[in-house]
Amino acid sequence: MPRRNAVTWNALIKGYAQAGRREEAILLFRDMKREGSDIAPDRYTFPALLSGIAREGGSGCTQELGGALHAHVIKAGLEKDPFVGASLVSMYAARGTVKDAKVAFDQVGSLDPIVWSSMISAYANCEEEEAALLAFFNMLCQDIKPTQFVYSSVFSVCGRMSKLEMGKQVHGHSLKSNTEEDAAMLNALLSMYSDCGCINDAQKVFSSNDNVNVVSYNSMISALGQHGYPKEAVEHFRQMKLAGLMPDEVTLLSLLSAFNHAGLVHEGLQIFNSMVDIEGIKPTYQHYACIVDMLARSGLIGEAIKTINGMPFEAEAPLWRIVLGACNKHLDIDTGKHIAEMLFEMEPYEATNYILLSNLYARLGKWTEAEKVRNLMDGRGVDKDDAFSWIEMGQRTHIFGVDDRSHPISREIYRNLDSLISNIKVAGYVPDISFAAHNIQRDRKEESLYYHCEKLAFAFGDLAAPSGSTIRIMKNLRVCGDCHCAYKYFSLVTGREIILRDNQRFHHFNRGSCSCGDYW
Ligand SMILES: [Zn+2]
Ligand SMILES: [Zn+2]
Incomplete structure (x- = not known):
């Protein structure tokens, strides 16, 4: 058999890892190490393996494997390599273990933007928003030029935290540093402005984007829906199709939720009922949930329950809670009581269920019953979420x-x-x-x-x-x-x-x- 060199080994490993065939990739890695002392795993071997694991998320088995590979990286003396380090950071982040990601990051100890970028996105993905912002400012202090990916992560963090001033400053910084705005970065910027309540700025970002794609339209339609502009959302949906872009599940969900926010039940049902025939998209659980919410909130509680019973999925507690919320709004005590009792069994420690039923009684002036529900909640030791x-x-x-x-x-x-x-x-x-x-x-x-x-x-x-x-x-x-x-x-x-x-x-x-x- 002809001897293979490191390049062929790496190509093989990468191929298997990318195809999701992790076991084969690992076996190859083992064979590669056995093959001979002149062929050692290098800076291209590990990223291929690590990205394969990262894609599989955080099961116990991949946890161990990730740790073992990290040990191999150190043994091979590659822990300071930014390319390898960045892959380790991303792998740990995908598993939600941000502390381990930080260890790998510290081991690199370099000023390379790639590894910083992985670390900031790791914080952002693990909902460590403050840490993400801090890392971003540290990066700037050390004169490392942020990548587009970094800006995208930071925009999304600012949006989630509604930090408009900071978001604007970071936007200004990206303009000053002449970072070329790619589609992902512009979409993150659009969502940041929308999440901070600035729908006009979001619209400006959308209009200034010469390369709008499906994600841009989805972000814009969702933003318009959230801000209560269903007509504009529909208009963007129309433009999107005119531009030859195919709506996907997210597009339709954003559109449905725009109708939902505006209480446009008829329009919402029309889109929902034509999803398969016209758009060729099968409704997912989220689409059903949106329709149930829409029906219930507009007072069609019976229809909402019928939809739940007819959907090809098992309804989860949050969906029933939505209907309970609607019963509260529309003062439907009979249905509300029935659903609440079911929810008390499904999730005995969820405070909202008790509060909704208690408030429903209270709104009907039935103070004794309201008090009883409160007592039941206290008796079970349920903590309520403070507003x-x-x-x-x-x-x-x-x-x-x-x-x-x-x-x-x-x-x-x-x-x-x-x-x-x-x-x-x-x-x-x-x-x-x-x-x-x-x-x-x-x-x-x-x-x-x-x-x-x-x-x-x-x-x-x-x-x-x-x-x-x-x-x-x-x-x-x-x-x-x-x-x-x-x-x-x-x-x-x-x-x-x-x-x-x-x-x-x-x-x-x-x-x-x-x-x-x-x-x-
Ligand atoms: Zn309002
Ligand atoms: Zn209030």
């Missing part, structure tokens, strides 16, 4: 909990909120105490509503931001009905535009109304 809202001001993020008095200028904030509340009451705001779930006296109920976290965040923003300027606020849970109503009046009496991002969508409040048309 909080935050606002970026200057370089700082200010976080507010419910009834939170920990902010350094808390007294001024409460004073401003009290004065805002009396102003909006004059303008017609009536507190909706059905959103105050506790069995307390009426005036106390009103008061407990005033100090909801989103109201506190606005009161602070109103104090700190230049008069008349737009205020952007984020909330970790869905905005409550009373705060939504108060925000409309806030926008009216202060003349400010307010952009609120909750865990579902964006609300743009302007001159007394909201872009969601009170449908959310």
